[in-house]
Amino acid sequence: MSLTGPALVVLLLAAAVALPLVLVLVWRRRSGVLTGALRWLVILLCQVLAVAGAVAAANDSFGFYNSWDDLLGRTAKGGQAPTANQLVPADGSQGRIVSLPVALGSGQGGHGEHGSHAGERFRVLVWLPPQYDQPQFRSQRLPVTMMLPGQPGTPAGVFREFNFGGAATAAIAAGQVKPFVAVIPPIMIDPPRDTECTDVQGGPQAESWLDRDVRDAVVRHFRVSTSAHQWAVMGWSTGGFCAAKLVLRDADHFGAAVGLGGYYDSETDPTTGKLFGDSLWRREENSPLWLIRHATGTTRLLIVSSQQDRDSWAGVHYADSGAMVAATRGMPGVATIVLPEGGHNYHVYRATLPQVFSWLGANAGL
Incomplete structure (x- = not known):
């Protein structure tokens, strides 16, 4: 069962x-x-x-655990490689899934601080739309959206729970976005530690894993654009925090971001350990809330939250989407979708994907 x-x-x-x-x-x-x-x-x-x-x-x-093997710790790093008909229909109507093994530290320039995890391979899900294999698109490099799961969470889990294949296929068919490739990597590369997608001094390089290792591997293996304008990043919960951080810290690689039920200030607790040492500067440099207040250019960011979501809008100590909306009000490039009701779950945020794709089509080169 x-x-x-x-x-x-x-x-x-x-x-x-x-x-x-x-x-x-x-x-x-x-x-x-x-x-x-x-x-x-x-x-x-x-x-x-x-x-x-x-x-x-x-x-x-x-979607904390996707299978019994995942719960019992018996899956391969990054999750078991799924067969296509587990996540999208086998008839190809919603595209196809490729499982891409990517090694920590394999990106251009390298970053050898992973310690005992250096060189470990994690499985990254890559969703290819039906158009990727059609003759009229075979000479085109497609834009990319990176989708980040929550913590804990898996690529297969977030893809399935958001019905990502179905929603993306419908958005392409409706002309909201161009045909695009979706990349869904794991963000937990030093389990069970919550790295908050941070390059930890002397520890896991979780930010570089996403913006170097994963991005470079996808560019090498698939027919995708290399332009930052055509690379967007979106994320659920902790993934939303990571998405905002990536677009603010690495505009050379990502042109737009979407936070779905996310939060926006850097936090540490027993699950993260000392991500920033004792450095206030490192903490601020990893806080989207601090970064956007000090940004000099235009940041394209969509903040999606519910006013009843205690894990995103306000409630628990790290929930601050309400503060992020207030801090960015009137900023060029920043948009919001604020739901009046609904808690911190897939069902609430899955319903916003049509509006999210419409915004990406207008703001992320999709």
């Missing part, structure tokens, strides 16, 4: 409801020490099943 989807949630919750009924029957017909122990065992099992059902439902909504 799949780890994702409603079947597992329904099974767990149904078992949690059915077991108390069994307990009542046992309680009435039996007595003795053994029966008493059995009663307590069933009560405990009911609680475990109820909690497991709630956790499975949360995983189905947020």
Whole structure:
């Protein structure tokens, strides 16, 4: 049975409801020490099943783990290579998926501070639209959108939960965007550490992984544009933070960014470790909120958030999309989609993809 989807949630919750009924029957017909122990065992099992059902439902909504192997740590780095019909229809109507292994530190110029992880390969999903294989497009280099998952999260999970293949195919067919290639890399390259897509001094180079290693590998292997104007980056949750940071710190490689349910100030906590050492300067240089306040040129950024999203708009300590919207009000190139309701989940933000693609078509060379 799949780890994702409603079947597992329904099974767990149904078992949690059915077991108390069994307990009542046992309680009435039996007595003795053994029966008493059995009663307590069933009560405990009911609680475990109820909690497991709630956790499975949360995983189905947020895509923390994509498979049983992913949950148990048995997948290859960056996730298992998917077959095409797992993420897009096998008939090619929504394009095709290629799994591209990319080594840490393989980008132009190199960056040899990955330590024990240097040279490790992670799988990057590359979505090719139907037009990529059509004769009339074979002499064209297509624009690119990089899509970043949340933390934790997987490329396959974010692609599936956003119905990215279907939404992108529909946007191309509607003329909202030109045919484009999508690149979905993992952002967790030093698991389970949350690097916040940061080049950590003496540690993982998570920013360079995206803007050098992944970008260079895609340019080498696929017929895509090399112009920053035709490379956009979008991300979900932590991926939204990373997307904004990349467009502000690396305008030579990315021309536009979209944050979906993201946040915009650099944070550290027990899951990140000391990303910036004790340097306030390093922290500020990795904060999109600080960077955009000090930007000298035009930044093309779309901020998408819900006012009821406590993990993005306001609520938990790092939620600051509301502050980012206020700080950028009136700035050329910055646009917003502010939803009046909806929490921090795929269902809420998936519905905004048509508007997101329309904005990318007008602002990101797509």
